[in-house]
Amino acid sequence: MQDHNLYTALRAAFPADLDDVAVETDTGLRYSWRDLDRGSAMLANLLASLELPEGTRIAVQADKCVESLMLYLAVLRAGHVYLPLNTAYQAAELEYFIGNAEPGVVVCTGKNFPWVSKLAFKQGVRYVFSLNDDRTGTLLERASHFGDQHTPVERGEDDLAAILYTSGTTGRSKGAMLTHGNMLSNARTLKDYWDWRPGDVLIHALPIFHVHGLFVAIHGALLNGSRMLWMGKFDAKQVIEWLPRATVFMGVPTLYVRLLAEPGLTREQCAHMRLFISGSAPLLIDTFNEFRRRTGHTILERYGMSETIMLTSNPCRPEDGERIGGTVGRPLPGVGVRVVDGKTGRELPAGEIGDIQVRGPNVFKGYWRMPEKTAEEFTADGWFKTGDVGHFDERGYLTIVGRSKDLIISGGYNVYPAEVEGYLNETEGVAESAVVGVPHPDFGEAVIAIVVPKPGAALDEAALIAGLKGRIANYKVPKRVFVVPELPRNAMGKVQKNLLRQERQGLFVGG
The missing domain is CATH 2.30.38.10 (Luciferase; Domain 3)
Structure with a gap:
């Protein structure tokens, strides 16, 4: 069969000089293209040594670091299936993902290893490794004993490359299955449509556990043989300092709001930049206009999903x-x-x-x-x-x-009301709840909850919020909780969430 392994295509695009810098981090580390090739080969050889069945899921909940990127490339090379998990997920969420995906390997941070490994072993996972953002952990220790040459496993375009969990409005999360063909076709389309050029340099300021940061940004840079300026966590001042050395920046609307709050964001500082891209959440028109006024650049907004990668885009080339x-x-x-x-x-x-x-x-x-x-x-x-x-x-x-499914997008992350409501409704004293999103100047939308107490129960907002914090990712936790005697319903008994949203439209924004 013709080999459609995504890694093979990415590797073919590496520059001729493998000793050139591929990734430069905000901590001053520099990784060459040869480092990416050798590091991912050693990790792929480690995975091969475990004699996992073909297409094994490799679940990863680790901090953003270049070694995490190497691990992603290694999973592709080895012909297995990459399963990135948001670093904010708590035990109940992780237990579900591990139970549902049945990974053969779980990789987590060293600090979470005690509870993650216990949870994973209990569910039949054979191998759990740790990986930290300071280049330590059992994964790298084990991989250091393996050779740095590895022939990528041949894959068909319909073979699975990654699973991304994306919740529905009812029930638990669903695992969207993306193939090597899905991802390579989209990466090639975007390389052309966004006019990637020789010499382009990407500022990578996004997390690498979802489509935007892991696939759109990384595949774009690798497929173009472009250097990445890499930050573990977004820092507006650092981005602005790097702008004269870069040409492409990808962000969610929240990051653009943060950049506009910095006086250092000027036309002069952006003079070398070619393209600013925004996605993962709606970009407010005020942010769009203010960014153009301040920098002289018009943000390119596009639309995609976990299930489809990128679907639409504003034009890149003026023509x-x-x-x-x-x-x-x-x-x-x-x-x-x-x-x-x-x-x-x-x-x-x-x-x-x-x-x-x-x-x-x-x-x-x-x-x-x-x-x-x-x-x-x-x-x-x-x-x-x-x-x-x-x-x-x-x-x-x-x-x-x-969104017909009542999805809330807060700071670029998807929040599904039904999931948060499920946790609230399990709380002592809560009869029922409704979770909605309302406009927020920084996050685009903020999560809020309206709860009805059981007869005789006294509910406290701070206690309800605190109770959720240890159970679900922070971005899903409501910013405010309102206790009301009843929820508005239509004739069919369905909660009228549109009324709840309208009532609290101005909670975080004027007007």
């Missing part, structure tokens, strides 16, 4: 059109996007709002071990139902107006 704030641009080459009437399935003309459906080589294989759910999410003619609602304009630009 392809202008970048229009409030839109996510046009469908990428080779990607189909349509807006349909949710009831009839009829495709809608420009200006009419409906359900967004997509298809293309980038669209995922389905949900892990959920054939019924997978079938449900695709139309009879093979289009994926995104759950987003929007409309095209007469120029073919897509605007997303909301």
